[in-house]
Amino acid sequence: MIALYKFPKAGVDRERLREESFARQHIAHKGAEDFSHQDFWPLMRRYLRKEKTYLDVQAGTGGWVIFLHDEGYRAEGVDPSRRVAHAISEYEPDIPVRVAEPTHLPYTDGSLDGIVAIGALESLKETSAALREWRRVLREDGTLFLQVPSANLLRRLTYLPLKHLEYLTKTALGQTPVFSAYLFTPAELSRLVRKAGFAVVDIIPHELPDTDA
Template sequence: MNDTKSTIKSYWDRRSSTFDLSPGHTLSSKKEEDAWKALFLDKIGPGDKRVLDVGVGTGFLSIMLAEIGYSVVGVDLSEEMIKNARKKMDARGLKVRLEVGDAEALPFEDASFDGVVNRAVLWTLPNPKKALAEWKRVLKPGGTLCFFLHGPHSHGLSHRLTKQFTNLIILARERRNPWKSLYDSVDLPMGGGVESSVVIDLLKKAGYAGVRSDPLKEIGQMKSKNMPWYYRISSQKSMQYCYSCRKS
């Protein structure tokens, strides 16, 4: 493991204990949960599907995917994230295979999965192009890639000032330093969000078919509505997108 990957792994190992304290990392309501599940059924389809969750974290997507009835495998570079995800799976009686793995060098054979999913992973990677090629490699022909990513964050003066106030509250309530982010430690091409057109172009160049970029408006509104007030006032106002495509 090179120095960059070691830094990324160490960051997420540290964040694992407080990760779920951030409201955006957990479900805000049963209605939101139903919306996520409906989205996956639409994108991946019903039935006995084998789905890979890349960057599983504490299990946000994998839990819902397993409850739908998919056969789920989750990988993450962080062993501590895997441990927390496993506790959640065990508490719910869900059978999900979890293992440590690199999103840019997956430990699976070619054409192993009907679907590959992830949320907010591409921005954490030093080589997004390599990751997209890997995700395509492990997909079966006709398999679906479905992932979620925010657009660029706001950098206006008003937002920066409000964000500083919010960070003070986060420091006290979530027991983490919000000023110390991953992309302050390593050079990440997509750190801080990325324009939808850039992601679409990368997917097409990687050889995916049927590339779509859909604003995640409904789920975003549900999350925002149920977030603590100090998150709402400093909302980045950046849209989250659902990217979906197929391995032709």
């Protein structure tokens, strides 16, 4: 895994900015096509079952949990921000959304059929702890849908050297780095999920903007 860092301005509360940003980016501004056109959606749909219950971890703006609900799936969500969870519930009261950390889910062992973690794992420092927790709450035949940014060749040749230069320059100037996200190779991700007790069924690459874009 490759760790990426940001250098926020002094006095900036990053968590508060996240809450305000997600509260503004309301799901009402998006349609089903924004999600159904994702190139990994056909793979997800192949494994999803309408009669089963799926949890959206780090629900954020509520995009995926509301999309799955509107598509007829039994979907629930969790997010560490009370304000963000409230915004989702306010828009769609029929969807259960709880305030919880992704490493400490308020579910009993083996109580969920699936977990959807789109853009979630990379933002967690304790990736292994999160994966073990997700394995705990899933049924024996449960399914985990992961989407993470890849440390592909293009990023290694262009983006990462620039980020490394930024890190060296700003730390030399006395600025404090703050963890932002991880990049994974397919092999690294496979090792992590297998170690947590999962079997890897499918891996597909797809294009995403840079994690801090």
